[in-house]
Amino acid sequence: AQSVTQLDSQVPVFEEAPVELRCNYSSSVSVYLFWYVQYPNQGLQLLLKYLSGSTLVESINGFEAEFNKSQTSFHLRKPSVHISDTAEYFCAVRKPSSNTGKLIFGQGTTLQVKP
């Protein structure tokens, strides 16, 4: 079975500061990795995903995540955050090549960007 651990439930940070949201996973098989963002009273939006290839993946709004197989991690980073980045961030995994694409989510990390 797969599981995801997000090590920080809340991350407060000042605007324009860098941020890292940590995610570790456990799986006996290889997995696909995802970061979703949830703004208040909204659904989940895909931020970025790792399926294969380059271990560094980037989103269009400046976030990036690096897949580290040896450390089973997929930490999310942004060099300079904005107030509008305030949201809940979920790391998720999914088994490749299965007939089900269910996502298994971590507990979520609340990013609070302060002015």
Added chain:
Amino acid sequence: AAGVIQSPRHLIKEKRETATLKCYPIPRHDTVYWYQQGPGQDPQFLISFYEKMQSDKGSIPDRFSAQQFSDYHSELNMSSLELGDSALYFCASSPSSSSTDTQYFGPGTRLTVL
């Protein structure tokens, strides 16, 4: 671009009542997933459908049932509601059941059981 539509957006029910949540996937998406997100919790997978057939089942109570119709919309039926069923219910759709496909989430239905 068209997104996943869920209705209703909010629903208030009494204990032991029934509720039906509807999900309309993005056009040409044949796979639907249902997730339940309790207060302050991560989303938990309930059930999924591919081409109108159930493809996987998660931690869905026996009181709940779901199906996908010929137009690919899906309904989640919940009976004998309990206080603990109060949650945000998300539907997501994807172009196929491939695990490489992105799941696109709807805005959710917030169910409150009193």
